[in-house]
Amino acid sequence: MEGIPHHLLDVFHFNEEVNVHQFCEKSKQVTEDILSRGKVPIIVAGSGFWTESLIYGISNGPPNDKDLSRKLETELRGLNSWEGALKVVEKVDPLIVKTISQNNYKRLARAYAASLSSGEPFSNHMRDVYQIPEEELDYDFRCFFLAPSRPILIRQID
Numbered sequence: 001m002e003g004i005p006h007h008l009l010d011v012f013h014f015n016e017e018v019n020v021h022q023f024c025e026k027s028k029q030v031t032e033d034i035l036s037r038g039k040v041p042i043i044v045a046g047s048g049f050w051t052e053s054l055i056y057g058i059s060n061g062p063p064n065d066k067d068l069s070r071k072l073e074t075e076l077r078g079l080n081s082w083e084g085a086l087k088v089v090e091k092v093d094p095l096i097v098k099t100i101s102q103n104n105y106k107r108l109a110r111a112y113a114a115s116l117s118s119g120e121p122f123s124n125h126m127r128d129v130y131q132i133p134e135e136e137l138d139y140d141f142r143c144f145f146l147a148p149s150r151p152i153l154i155r156q157i158d
Helices: 020-036 048-056 066-077 083-090 105-118 124-131 150-158
Strands: none
Touching: 020 048, 048 083, 066 105, 083 105, 105 124
16 A cells, blocks of 8 residues: 555544445546546445446435435334345345345445335436436446455455
8 A cells, every 4th residue: 555645534423424425426536536637446335326426427316315324224124024025125136136145234235225216116217317328428447356255255354
């Protein structure tokens, strides 16, 4: 890390709730600054969704109803099985359930809430983002993903 400037490491307090809009706004400011100096920014982020939002733009899906999402997360967890939760959400959005990592109840509930509040599958909003022609994107980018196996990742987190 020495000799390479790092940005946005301490912009938000670790207890602070941050959303994808805030991340993209701050990241775009720093990216533009780096590019204006003739340098190449390297974006390192833990969430594929946030990185994709920076590259492709934030989807125009319904706003997150946090209260509804929390309520639905409690209900989905109350089913006592991930498979049971998937079956419930699959009834309103069969595509989105294939994209959500196992046991990520928070993301599953968010997609479920968005589908219920908008009256259409949340996955419809997600697909629109990826159909942007390359020449219309804000940046020329290359993506590299480090994806250790789940057991290795869990061991490193613990």
